[in-house]
Amino acid sequence: MVPTPENRDADVVVVGAGLAGHAAALAAAEAGAAVVLLEKGESYGGTSAKAGGGLVFAGTDLQQAAGVDDDEDALRATLLAAGGGHADPATVEAYVDHQRATYGWMVGHGVRFDYDPDLQPGQLNRLHGTPPGHAVDVLHARVAEHPGVQYVASAAADRLLRGDDRVTGILLDSGAELHASRGVVLSSGGFTRSDDLLAVFAPQWLPTTRMGGDHNTGDGLRMAWELGAGLADMSRIEASFGASVPAFPLLVDPEGGEPTLLFATTQGAVVVNRHGERFVDESLSYKKISSACVLQPDGLAFQVFDERVMRRSQPTPGPADFRRALEEGRVLTAPTLTGLATQLGLPADALERTVRRYNEGVDAGVDAEHGRPVVDRGGPGAARVEEAPFYAYPCRSGLTTTYCGLTVDRRLRVLDVWRRPIEGLWAAGEVVGGFHGASYYSGSALGKAAVLGRAAGLDAAGVPPVGTSAVGTAPADGR
Secondary structure, three states: OOOOHHHOEEEEEEEOOOHHHHHHHHHHHHOOOOEEEEOOOOOOOHHHHOOOOEEEOOOEHHHHHOOOOOOHHHHHHHHHHHOOOOOOHHHHHHHHHHHHHHHHHHHHOOOOOEOOOOOOOOOOOOEEEOOOOHHHHHHHHHHHHOOOEEEEOOOOEEEEEEEOOEEEEEEEOOOOEEEEEEEEEEOOOOOOOOHHHHHHHOHHHOOOEEOOOOOOOOHHHHHHHHOOEOEEOHHHOOOEEEEEOOOOOOOOOOOOOOOOEOOHHHHOOEEEOOOOOEOOOOOOOHHHHHHHHOOOHHHOEEEEEEHHHHOOOOOOOHHHOHHHHHHOOOOEEEOOHHHHHHHHOOOHHHHHHHHHHHHHHHHHOOOOOOOOOOOOOOOOOOOOOOOOOEEEEEEEEEEOOOOOEEOEOOOOEEEEOOOOEEEEEEEOHHHEOOOOOOOOOOOHHHHHHHHHHHHHHHHHOOOOOOOOOOOEOOOOOOO
16 A cells, blocks of 8 residues: 555654654654554564564663673673774764663663673673564564654555655655655665676675565665765675574575574584585684685575573573574474484595594694684583584575665765765664674674664754763653
């Protein structure tokens, strides 16, 4: 459907109904704006509905209850360090400004978070876990209840409307026009599903498993680009290691077989290729392991682990739920390494030799082959793989998000190629570039969606929020 003539005028139009879009629409409506929230597909959610991790927050009540000392200054330093000197300080500052208030706002609206201070042993944990799709489901329910928001599905945006040197609305592909007196927020996701944009910006990832929102074809990027918007981080797109192979041993994704991520490496799994040989330091980030995996035969790898690692399975975040992956058939098991190799189609003698050498390195206190830190619960890395039964997770590199996009300022206004604001145009979520820089801090993608979405919605409505003054607990009015 498209909006009927009587509701084609709004204060703010939000393009894309994932987590960023819902946060923007609801925040703008709570600030008094009349909002239209558009979704290209038949159902809301996008990448946010599939993502199984959590959101990065610092200084929350859950951290304090766990005895974790964390604050905005430490978070800022971590995000800038993760960006390797290439993250845009203004975009990082926007996140830092609004992250605790956004956490409290989400809790106030009914989003449930869990927190494990030991999720990544030896590292400060900021990941506040949620089940896949939970946050966007909760905010969608609030959007549906709010009289100031009209949600419209199956309404693909085609062009931005512009007049008097500002963005004034949206032209839908149906030919209908939506007018926005204050402007438009782009929250339309990235372009993992667009072969033509990947061919231009990241051709090396064209053969990977495509994940993320089904309609993430770069629509918002194209519309703003047409108006002269600047771009950031386009050369820094990276895939994620650990994407499942739903039809293994077949390497083609079946209809309806949505790949998921699993990171048994964080709890001690070793990674081998089709030859049964290790090829990487498993303590590296799943982004860096992905670059090594794509070079292996068929781009395929296997996370091999034992019962000790399986006992560390936990329900959230999704990539840590090894038991559910076993129940769903994504993880295979056998009482011996030989039996496991047979199931996987790997040479049994090679797999046994690889695990034996790995265990010898653990005993010697040094991983001579790949330099993985030889520690266990005291930090990320190695421990012997020896307790039956044994498990394996066949996986590939998956392109979950594109981590690049439009340049924005601290208020989330889209900037042109000369870094001047395009009046009446904001962006949030995956379509924003500059936040991640050279690398990706785990959990910051969903965090970026919620935090920058809410901030953009408030600014578009004319009421910039107070960001960092209070510990992240929910105000009485949920705002």
